[in-house]
Amino acid sequence: MNKIKKLLIIGFVWPEPNSSAAGGRMMQLISIFKENGFEITFASPALDSDFMVDLTAFGVEKKAIELNNSSFDVFIKELNPDVVLFDRFMIEEQFGWRVSENCPKAIRILDTEDLHSLRTARQKAFRENRTFGPFDLFSEEVAKREIASILRCDLSLIISQFEMKILNGIFKIDSRLLFYLPFLVDEMKEEDLLDLPLFEDRENFVFIGNFLHEPNWNTVQYLKEAIWPLIRKQFPEAILKVYGAYPSQKALQLHQSRDGFLIMGRAADAAEIVKKAKVVLAPIRFGAGLKGKLLEAMQCGTPSVTSEIGAEAMHADLPWNGCITNDMEFFAKQAIALYQDENLWKQSQKNGVTIINHCYQKRAFSSALVDIISALLVDSENHRLHNFMGSLLQHHTLKSTKYMSKWIEAKNKN
Structure with missing residues (x-):
């Protein structure tokens, strides 16, 4: 990648690598993009915390944003990122349609962290004292939301091979929309x-x-x-x-x-x-x-x-x-x-x-991720042509979520 590319990460929370594995994973992703020449802006609607990492120390611009507020539209148009990374499907639900509307050419990537629907279904089975089966996911509302989010994005980062099998085998997600990316660490002797x-x-x-x-x-x-x-x-x-x-x-x-x-x-x-x-x-x-x-x-x-x-x-x-x-x-x-x-x-x-x-070798996985993002930046149009279900969901979500968000924004002003 010769030209400097811009990455916008929209975080569910500000990263706390000393508090959770999710915070550590986010810093690993930031490291990969920094090492490959991306200018990074990290935005989040979350409140600051005493334990959040100092993003500016890593050369990352920090930006506070609001839910259901058109100020985000102005912000993202000015930034005009090449790649947008959503931290968990709930963030894609909130901001994905705004990204699609204001920066339609930007590559949209979802970092699932883990499959929330799998965790939810297993927890329910545990509480009901029964054995979990993968098809239990079909009855979970969160699964419908999560799978829709995966389909709307150009690429989703999946942390577990077991979850890759569920997405491929149970939900029949096209492999071109998924990228297996576990935790990444250096070699150890x-x-x-x-x-x-x-x-x-x-x-x-x-x-x-x-x-x-x-x-x-x-x-x-x-x-x-x-x-x-x-x-x-x-x-x-x-x-x-x-x-x-x-x-x-x-x-x-x-x-x-x-x-x-x-x-x-x-x-x-x-x-x-x-x-x-x-x-x-x-x-x-x-x-x-x-x-x-x-x-x-x-x-x-x-x-x-x-x-x-x-x-x-x-x-x-x-x-x-x-x-x-x-x-x-x-x-x-x-x-x-x-x-x-x-x-x-x-x-x-x-x-x-x-x-x-x-x-967990960082070198092997990070280079493969950069290669696939480079390919998407060159030919996102062709990639999206092969994802009709994603286009269909993007169309209907943009219509429904857009007007719900605008209604909430108008209600908040009143």
């Missing part, structure tokens, strides 16, 4: 493990997860009520430290020093905490996407015990860096084994390095 704290220098079990994310909060409750008592029964001196941004009062009330179950709140530096821990526990019972906490554990040389949902699409069937099980008793047994058996612990570390290098 086994020798790098020597620079991390040793087995004998580490202590405690740890869990890290943003408390605003329902699967994380459910996991903490599950640990407290079911799994931690099993571990403490066999290993009375064990301590579990639970970290996470935005803990509720309910979460804080789970803190019990006498049981070794400690609610620590926000982690100032999650990686430093995980490096000092001996084992990560993550018995996740529902959710979607990839689990940033488990990839971070691998990077920190910290083995983990997780569920099938936790490890889903994360390891390409390579040996896990610890253990994968849905059985509570076995979960507790393996957690203790990893904590006490140095040889098992070290082999699990090495398994993590293998997974990182096989599944």
Whole structure:
């Protein structure tokens, strides 16, 4: 790309890489576009937070925007971006029609983060005490909205191979509209493990997860009520430290020093905490996407015990860096084994390095993404001709959403 291209990212929230995996992923995307010469503007209708990243320090212009306000039309016309990246389908619903109307030639990309409809359907099945099946998605209203958003965009970034299979197989989405993009990290060597704290220098079990994310909060409750008592029964001196941004009062009330179950709140530096821990526990019972906490554990040389949902699409069937099980008793047994058996612990570390290098190489995925965006910039018209359903949805959405938004804007003025 010789000519400098403009990228507008419209964020659901301002990025908080120290609070959530979603914030970390957004910074990875910004890094890819910066490295390939894009001028980036990050706009969001969200309020500023105390923990948001300083975008200007990364050479990114920050712009506050409003929902249901025609001031956005003036802003985007002046900016005239070549590419617009929507952070989650809800943002595409709000601003996609305005982008289409004011900058029709701009390439529209959706970063799904994870399939919200998959997470919602699994959560519903869990609460109703039944087995989830992919066709459950057909009854979810959020699935209809999410799939419509994917179809309206020129390209959607999908973080999980399992979700790629659902979109291709269940919803029959054209592969040309999808791009598999997992978390992206640099290559790691086994020798790098020597620079991390040793087995004998580490202590405690740890869990890290943003408390605003329902699967994380459910996991903490599950640990407290079911799994931690099993571990403490066999290993009375064990301590579990639970970290996470935005803990509720309910979460804080789970803190019990006498049981070794400690609610620590926000982690100032999650990686430093995980490096000092001996084992990560993550018995996740529902959710979607990839689990940033488990990839971070691998990077920190910290083995983990997780569920099938936790490890889903994360390891390409390579040996896990610890253990994968849905059985509570076995979960507790393996957690203790990893904590006490140095040889098992070290082999699990090495398994993590293998997974990182096989599944998450930034260099390979980022160059492929830039290539496909370059091709779209050259020939978006032909690409869109092959996406009639997207054009149809764009047409009707623009009509219906446009007038609803204008009605809300007029109502707000009155």
